[in-house]
Amino acid sequence: MYILTPEEMREFDRYTIEELGVSQEILMENAGRSVYSAIKALYSYPLEDAAAVVIAGKGNNGGDGLVVARYLSQDVEELFVYLVGKKADLKGSPLRNLEILERMGVEVIEIDEVDEEIEESILGADVIVDAIFGTGFRGKAEGIYAELIDAINASDAFIASVDIASGVNSKSGEVFGDAVIADVTVTMAFPKTGHFLYPGKLFTGELVVADIGIPRNLAEGRIKRATVEEDDVREILPVRLGHEHKGDVGRVLVIAGSRGFTGAASLTSLASMRMGAGLTYLAIPESLNPILEAKVTEVITLPVAEVDGSISEEAIDGLLGGKYDGIAIGPGLSRKESAVKAVSRLLEKYRGPLVIDADGVWALKGRLDLLRNREIPAILTPHPGELGHLLDLSPDEVDRNRMEIAVEFAVKHGVILVLKGAPTVIGTPGGFLWINTTGNPGLASGGTGDVLTGMIVSLLAQGVPPVESAIAGVYLHGLAGDLAAADLSEYSLMAGDLLDYIPEAINYLTSYDEED
Template structure:
């Protein structure tokens, strides 16, 4: 499903209005009708209900005026409040204001602090507040009376339905400059705005409903939107059907290089995840002294003892054995639990530069890349899976910059260094070298445990080794990882969720995707 910025949505609206000839008023009427319908469903019994419409001066407020009229037609008690003066409203909003005026429907103008604060009782007593204050047209910090009014709404016990996007949430980024309306439901028009999916915005949205307002599909198809929300349908489409006459050679040979003293768990989790997602043959290369432990822990994988330094960490010389093993393998995944030191740095940079097998680099592998330019020249796909802290070290920018502009930062990095980047977070963002972005919304706070990332590395490399292209492998891996965590949390709670549970619930997540058509 495509996600859009405010500007992209404006262009879709403009094209429909100016090039196709569907007037803005028609779109506004359709938008209002859809929200009115959602409100009627929300209220259930309409008798003696009182709804407060809070409208801004722009077209979001215009939607609010349409909603007022339609709810009154249904016999619902409505009070319409405009934050500002009627004369300052946008063109289409003004048309709808005039309609209300001719119908004798009162609209109260609020222009002072005192008038704003006096709304408290009205807001608290109502059955529902409709937030039609600010939509995709919001710019910068909230000005004027908005912060005060939004605080009153958030402090009131009354439920809120937001029109298009909760007021205060920035459509392009999900940033919340000051405060924003906390909605129980958000009815968004035509396409979800990025800000309703990314955090912190996503926290304010409640249940998100996307409704059709009569924008022709042809107008949407004409646009070159660069951002997709990963859906179950997309994953189902990308996940190949396994052939009945296949054998273990059909699903590739994976070499995982992972583990050091104290971190055999990372190696175990990555290996087991790669097997559980269907890799054909998996070999775990690990420091020699850890090999007996891992042989014991892993039944289905082969293990290979690699040269180590005294501390139970891979030695520089082990790179020769890794390269030899790789001759007969299709994909290399490297990083989980390796430890970050000069020897690991030497190994990783050497492999990035001198091997032409697809590589998945995670965790300590990411911490020791010495020259990002090596990535540019690689002859095979490279997937990097950093969290914001690891990416911050890689690009020498603060975590705050990454958190505030995750899409921009991920997009630039993937393009500049020719990698598929998986920027992990509450909404993991995948950026491709071609500039496409995929956002994942599965997963929960139970994933915030050491080891979850190792499972993801195993899943992505286990998919890649089966011959699935690198972008599809990351999309499928990231989505299933989150979905398995969601299904596990239903039984185990987010508190008790362990990374190994993600592996255990992977079959259920695969089944859910396959049946969810």
């Protein structure tokens, strides 16, 4: 599903109204009715027994809230409608919806402070509609707005936010003061970037995208940003016809590990096998071979020349004499000079499908020119610290601008950039950004990124194109994490557990397809 910034959404609003001739009143009616329908579907108790509060600002978001109030007035036992500001300040569609409400006998109360009576009505509500700020909000909720948000959050009510939880920046997801903690956010036409970026995502609750009459095909060719969806990944998974042998379904070479980091090499190579590669070879410093021989019985180990426990530069030449459909380099490789040179040597001599992770990414500092002009773009899988090292930015700076940075880096260097984190985003050389929707905090533990690298290179080796390999690998990795966390808890989830849940994640997608 396409994801828009608030500026892009405003342009789509304008186009729909001015060019297509769909009136503002129709859009507002559809928006309000959609919020009401979501409340009716998701609220766990009969609405006829509920006390509801609608808090509306003076803009179009508030106008949507007034439409919701009209529908709720026909169902709920008790309804309070508060307008933050003066009725005289309303104009256009919000004003017309105010007039309709009042002609129906619904009282709309102007407020400029939160007195005891207002606070009691909010704290005693069963359902609250947050229509205070819209997607144009920036900055910090202060004064009466902060007081209202605090009261809303202090209630035990079911909270529905219109378009964006009030107090959240709908573009960046930033929250500088108080923000409504919604149970559901009903957003209009398309989700916004702030729904997926933290901390905004924490305040969003369940996200419902409402069709209000803005054509979805407006985004095609105009918007280069979308979520990774289940159906996308289902179509990417390679199909097996029944006559394949191990040489037909991917030969992977993993170059990983150093003294003290055999686990990274093990996790990456085993994840490659779990994701379906027919043969996985693991190149490791020769002194570590006895350890890996015992840890990874299904993987073919290739002991190579080393320098002080890390792979040597010269080892790369010998490895490239083999036949591989995809190579991954970096997990646990170390940051020693020999390992850094080995990464450069590989990039200079190998032009096939390639995933670069962890220490492999670190080694690219000052050598990013090696990534350009590859017929098959390399896939990089850094976390914010590793990417920040390449760009001379702090991890926080990368995190705050992860969408923009991922795309800019991918386009500039001709790579597919998988920027791990919450959320993981995938930038492509063509400037498109994919936002992953699976995963949980349990994945924030050592080794989970190594598993991801193995999954992506496995798909590459099975003939899946690079962008699709990154998309499917990231989605399935997160899904495996979600399935594992459901059984083990987010607290107890370890990287090794993911290996057991990769098959469950694949089965989840493929069995759905068969049943459907």
